[in-house]
Amino acid sequence: MISKSEIRYVKEGVELNCRSDGRDRLSFRSNLTLYADNKKSFLPQCHGSSKVILDAFSVECGVKCTIGKDEPASRIVCDVQLAGNDEDREEEERHHTDVMNAMYEAALKDESMKIVPEHGFSWVVYADVVVFGRTERLTSDLMSLAIVAALKNARFPKIEVTNAEEDEFDIDHAAPQQRLPDSFLNTVPLCVTLARIGSYFVVDATSHEMKCSDLDLTVAVNGVGNICSVRKGGVQGCISPDALISALKTAHIVATNLLRKTDESLSLSTKKGSSVLSL
Numbered sequence: 001m002i003s004k005s006e007i008r009y010v011k012e013g014v015e016l017n018c019r020s021d022g023r024d025r026l027s028f029r030s031n032l033t034l035y036a037d038n039k040k041s042f043l044p045q046c047h048g049s050s051k052v053i054l055d056a057f058s059v060e061c062g063v064k065c066t067i068g069k070d071e072p073a074s075r076i077v078c079d080v081q082l083a084g085n086d087e088d089r090e091e092e093e094r095h096h097t098d099v100m101n102a103m104y105e106a107a108l109k110d111e112s113m114k115i116v117p118e119h120g121f122s123w124v125v126y127a128d129v130v131v132f133g134r135t136e137r138l139t140s141d142l143m144s145l146a147i148v149a150a151l152k153n154a155r156f157p158k159i160e161v162t163n164a165e166e167d168e169f170d171i172d173h174a175a176p177q178q179r180l181p182d183s184f185l186n187t188v189p190l191c192v193t194l195a196r197i198g199s200y201f202v203v204d205a206t207s208h209e210m211k212c213s214d215l216d217l218t219v220a221v222n223g224v225g226n227i228c229s230v231r232k233g234g235v236q237g238c239i240s241p242d243a244l245i246s247a248l249k250t251a252h253i254v255a256t257n258l259l260r261k262t263d264e265s266l267s268l269s270t271k272k273g274s275s276v277l278s279l
Contacts, residue, residue: 003210009177010212011198019202020207026254028052028204036266037148048154052146057133061146065156065180068124076104076125076151076188079138080143083132092138099140099231100129100147103220106187107228125151125180137210137233140218144191145262151188152266154180186223190262193218194247196237201247203254215239219251223259228250 010020015026015210028108035051046062068075074142078100082089131138155177194204195213205213215237232239239247 002208005131006208007212010079010209014197014200014209021206023204024248025200025202027266029206031055032204034145034149034262034265036153039160046150047156048152048155048244050097050141050146050149050153051092055143057142057143059146060130060132061143061150062128063147063150063154064126064128066124066126068122074106075122076102076127076147077101078127078129078147080129080131083130096138096140096143102142103140103144103189103191103229103231106186107220107222108184123180125154127151137207137216139193139216139233140191141193141204144189144220145258148188148259149262150188150264151180152185189218189220189222189228190259191218191253192251192258193233194251196234196239201250203250212224217244217247217250217251219255221252221255222258225252225256 002176013019014025019025021029023029031054033053035053036049043066044175044184045235047065049060049062050060052059078097080093080100082093127150129143129146131143158178192203193205193216194201194203195210195216197205197209197212201217202209205216210216215234218231219229220230222228230248
């Protein structure tokens with residue numbers, strides 16, 4: 001439990017735009033780090049991978065691209081596992097898996113993943129996320145960042161359609177590996193969670209700050225700047241229309257900036273072979 005004096009101390013700092021660790025309301029922790037490699041996956045069995053580290057908490061993601069029939073045009077199937085899992089966290093795993101998949105189903109409407117549209121064949125991307133370390137309230141932010149980075153550096157064999165009428169395909173292992181289409185990658189959303197403390201929203205809330213928050217909003221923004229979904233968390237409180245609009249504008253700015261930094265880091269890794277993004 002957190003005392004009333006501690007809650008008052010946290011609220012006063014947020015109101016003055018100086019949180020207990022020195023950040024302003026819209027800053028991420030400085031030791032939030034993304035590891036990605038554009039040359040090869042650090043998980044050899046995957047087409048792409050990434051790792052996000054924050055304090056003693058980390059998220060690893062591996063993505064695989066497979067061919068599916070009669071699948072949605074651009075589909076990501078996400079599975080979230082909590083390392084060191086015990087029975088009391090199985091429900092939490094299912095919750096986060098359902099939240100991530102619902103977000104992707106709402107956001108991904110692109111047709112660029114179709115291989116043979118008239119026969120219903122398309123790419124299906126499986127994103128396996130493993131979370132290490134425990135937090136009081138786990139948000140979707142770091143998971144979505146790891147998935148975005150893994151998808152952007154994914155490389156997979158080239159597919160040649162030899163006979164569309166007979167649904168025949170060849171995998172050309174000799175050809176340079178290809179990346180996912182930009183038109184698809186730009187539709188993949190990144191989450192930003194805003195926690196309300198007092199009258200203000202903060203980004204990247206610590207576990208201590210989460211205990212002082214009565215409401216949080218998770219906003220998903222894609223690469224072309226569209227807000228794809230909004231999810232309200234927390235067990236208390238409601239939000240006025242004006243406050244909601246202000247929160248959406250704030251989340252949009254933060255997510256767009258984070259996506260830009262991620263792209264810059266991955267672009268640098270194309271030249272150097274690997275990249276580390278620190279915010």
